[in-house]
Amino acid sequence: MSDYEYDLFVIGAGSGGVRAARLAAQLGKRVAIAEEYRVGGTCVIRGCVPKKLLVYGSRYGAELEDAKAYGWSYEDLQFDWPTLIHNVQREVDRLNGVYTRTLENAGVERFLMRATVEGPHSVRLADRDAPITAEYILVATGSAPSFPSLPGAEHFISSNECFQLTALPESIVILGAGYIGMEFCSIFAGLGVPVTVIYRGDQILRGFDDDLRDQVAESLRDRGVDLRMDTNITSIEKDGQSYRVALTDGDILHTSAVMAATGRAPNTKGLGLEAAGVDLGDNGRVIVDAYSKTCADSIYAVGDVTDRANLTPVAIREGTAFVETVFEGAPKAMDYSFIPTAVFTEPEIGTVGLSERDARKTHEIHIYKTTFRPMRATLSGRGEKVFMKLVVDADSDRVLGLHMVGPDAAEIAQMAAIPLKLGATKADFDSTMALHPSLAEEFVTLRQRWEPPTPIKGSDAAA
Incomplete structure (x- = not known):
């Protein structure tokens, strides 16, 4: 039996912290977690989940307007913000309960209060005089909105x-x-x-x-x-x-x-990490190695607090890799290549891999792209466009980047991440049968290579 009260103490019950705590507890480790706000973290409580629900709500107006061209009619169409925000908050409450029960069922002890680091193996809770000891400490406190300094x-x-x-x-x-x-x-x-x-x-x-x-x-x-x-x-x-x-x-x-x-800043202010010997970056981020370990051997950090790739699935994967490294004896370094990303604007962005600008820094590339009107806009008359683009390595033919603007772009980018991660080539895309009629089929029917305009030289430039 260890001399410490816990094998692992996690500070922050967001996606990465909850994943690490649950997995370690399922291995039979004595695990505790502290969270000063609500279990679930930024994504669940005040980030991606409630925001995506607001995105859905904001799109219905245009979709109902377009429905007229498809034979639907209605009267007295109204929108009520209090109804939407109430239902969003109700769903957040439900998810908070789900995350809480996940920790409870795994046997993780929960402290709903602020915790700070006092040393390589000690944590202090806000309501206690004596510190709690742990063999390992995992910092998963996420980030918070930052504000510019200006009058008002x-x-x-x-x-x-x-x-x-x-x-x-x-x-x-x-x-x-x-x-x-x-x-x-x-x-x-x-x-x-x-x-x-x-x-x-x-x-x-x-x-x-x-x-x-x-x-x-x-x-x-x-x-x-x-x-x-x-x-x-x-x-x-x-x-x-x-x-x-x-x-x-x-x-x-x-x-x-x-x-x-x-922007957002890592949540490290007043956490006590410097006193414990942990190095922080200029913006307060926790500096870690490829295995999420700080310069203190017993203190690790995952998620937005490290300011690596600030996405919920990344934090979850980092939390999993931490447990595999520390408690399963199978060191797992994170791979941050080909992370699919979405921006839920209207129109929506889905992207994975290198942008054209970044790819040109290290590769000779070919570009394939197209812009077209989606089928759903042909009856409604909405001036909507879909844009698709492939960035391809000229030597190996490997697809380095896939980018899209349009309906369901996020869903398409998620599935496209699989072949890109596996090293698919443009020839592989070309040999894949299209699913018609669909938006995604354009990615396997793109044949015409795009060439940048030839710069004007000499006397013609003056004209």
């Missing part, structure tokens, strides 16, 4: 508060054009709220393939979203029941809500 920053709401709104804002200004900002932009626009997006860069969704960024930006503008690039907010002032938002270009906006979607 206290008036910002974050994605967290969006799930608590009792009424829809009459209008909203969103600062930031990453995936969180763009998803909430699409949600509010779909529910009829005028949306203005402010971003200091030249295009939305930095880090994604440039063609995807351009396609989504064009589609959002077509839906009435005011995308303002190359500008920033300088101040926010309360103005009666609304807000006065000043921009760097001198413009003044008046809006009923201002949201900051300017």
Whole structure:
């Protein structure tokens, strides 16, 4: 029997922490977990799950409008925000219970309070004087929204508060054009709220393939979203029941809500990790090796708190790999290649593998892409476009990246991740039978290679 009270103490009951705690307990280990908010973490409580439900809710208006062309008729169509947000919160409550019972059934002891690290093998709970000892400590505290420093920053709401709104804002200004900002932009626009997006860069969704960024930006503008690039907010002032938002270009906006979607920071402040000898990065992230171990041999970290690939399935896989490494004697290093990613904008993005820009840094590549009108828009007349793209290594013919904008893009990208992970070539795609009529068939019927325009040289350039 170990001299420690627990074999494993987990701080943070999000997806990664819960997975690690459950698996270790099922191996017969003495496991405890501490969570100061609710079991389930960001994804379940105030992230991907409730956000995806809001996405579904925001899409029904356009779908019902399109249904007229398919013979459906209706009267007095209305939308009620309190009904939607109540039902979303009810589902969050249900999932919180599911996660709690998962830990309970596995025999994990639960502490619903803040815990901090006091040393390589000790943790202190908020309601106790004496520390708790553990052979291993796993930090899985996730991340939290970060806010810019500017006059009036206290008036910002974050994605967290969006799930608590009792009424829809009459209008909203969103600062930031990453995936969180763009998803909430699409949600509010779909529910009829005028949306203005402010971003200091030249295009939305930095880090994604440039063609995807351009396609989504064009589609959002077509839906009435005011995308303002190359500008920033300088101040926010309360103005009666609304807000006065000043921009760097001198413009003044008046809006009923201002949201900051300017990124998230790892939750390590006041956690005590530095005193325990754990190194942190510039943004507070926990620095770990390929096996999620910190520079303290008994302390590990998984999920967003490490700021590696900040996605729920990644945190779950990291938690699993941690248990295999530490408690099963089978060291498992994480592989972060070919992670499928979705952005639930309208239209939706699904992507896996390298963008064209990143691929050109290390490969000679061929590009295959197409834009077309989806069949469902032919009767409704909606000006909707689907975009698809393959990035292919010119030497090996291996498909390095697959990118899509359009309906069900996330579902298609998930399945496409399998052949890309296995090293499928463009010839493999070409030899696969198409499923007709479907959107996904375009990925196996793409034949025409795209060539970039030839630069104009000499005297013709001046003309």
